[in-house]
Amino acid sequence: xxxxxxxxxxxxRTGSALLVLALLVTAGCVRIGSDPPDRLLTIASTAxxxxxxAASSLSENALFIDEPSVxxxxxxxxxAVRASGTxxxxxxxxxxxxxxxxxxxxxxxxxxxxxxxxLVLDPGQxxxxxxxxxxGDLLEFGVDAARQEAVVTFDASxxxxxxxxxxxxxxxxxxxxxxxxxxxxxPAISAAANQVAVAVADWIASQP
Numbered sequence: 001x002x003x004x005x006x007x008x009x010x011x012x013r014t015g016s017a018l019l020v021l022a023l024l025v026t027a028g029c030v031r032i033g034s035d036p037p038d039r040l041l042t043i044a045s046t047a048x049x050x051x052x053x054a055a056s057s058l059s060e061n062a063l064f065i066d067e068p069s070v071x072x073x074x075x076x077x078x079x080a081v082r083a084s085g086t087x088x089x090x091x092x093x094x095x096x097x098x099x100x101x102x103x104x105x106x107x108x109x110x111x112x113x114x115x116x117x118x119l120v121l122d123p124g125q126x127x128x129x130x131x132x133x134x135x136g137d138l139l140e141f142g143v144d145a146a147r148q149e150a151v152v153t154f155d156a157s158x159x160x161x162x163x164x165x166x167x168x169x170x171x172x173x174x175x176x177x178x179x180x181x182x183x184x185x186x187p188a189i190s191a192a193a194n195q196v197a198v199a200v201a202d203w204i205a206s207q208p
Contacts, residue, residue: 039182041079042097043190045107045197047114062119062131063112063204067105068138068154074100079185080142082151091143094182100141104154104193108134111197116205133159134204140172141193143185149174150188152196158207169203171196 073080077099079091096103112134113120121131140153153172160166173195175188 039094039186040097041094041182041186043103043107043186043193045110046194047111047198047201062121063116064121064123064131064133065105065109065112066123066133066135067101068136070099070101070138070141074138074141079182079189081180081185082140082142082144082146084146088142089145091180091182091185094185101138104138104141104152104197107193108197108200111194112201112204115198115201118204131161132207134200135159142189143177143180144174145180147174148177148180150177150185150192152189152192154196154200156200156203158204167207171199171203173199 073088076090077096079094079096080100081089081091083089109120109122112118119131123133134156136154136156138152138154140151142151143149144151151172151174153170155170156168158167173192175191175195177188178184
C-alpha cells in the first residue's frame, strides 16, 4: 500500500499568487480602497444653546425631532449639485462628514432648542414618545448650478401628542455660491440651512 501524501500543488499556487500580489502592492500597481477626498464638509448652527442651562417640561410639551426623509440624490455623503431640472451631479473631491439628513436634524434641534424654549429630545433615546413630533422631507440640500445658489428646502410636519392633529408647512432658503467647488459650497449650504432652521423654530414657537 502506498503511503498517503497531502497534495502540494494547490499550496504552491496559493503561495505564488500571494507572492505576486505582494510584489504588485510593493510596486504600487495595486491599490486597496480609494484615496480620501480633499475635503470633508459640514454645516454649523449659528444658534448655540448656552452651557449649564437646564431644561424641563411636561412630557406632552416635549418635542421630538425625527431624522427627515430625503430623495435618493441626497441619501449619500456626496454633495449634490442640481445640473438641470432632471439631472444631478456631485461636487468633485468633497464629501459630507455625515449624511445631509442627520446633519440637518442636528442643526434643526439646536436651533429649535435655542429659539423656542422647548425641551427638544432625541427620538433615538426614548422608546415612548408622548410629546409633539416634528418630522418632514428634506427635499433640497445642495447647489443649484443654473442659479449659482445653495438651496435648502424642508417640508415640515408637526404631529400633536395625541396623534390627532398635524400641521404642515414648507420652508426654503438660498444663499449665493461664488464657485461650485469643494471650498465654496459648504458655507453657502450652511447659511441656507440655518435660515430654514430659524424659520422652522419660529413657526414651532408660534404653535399653540
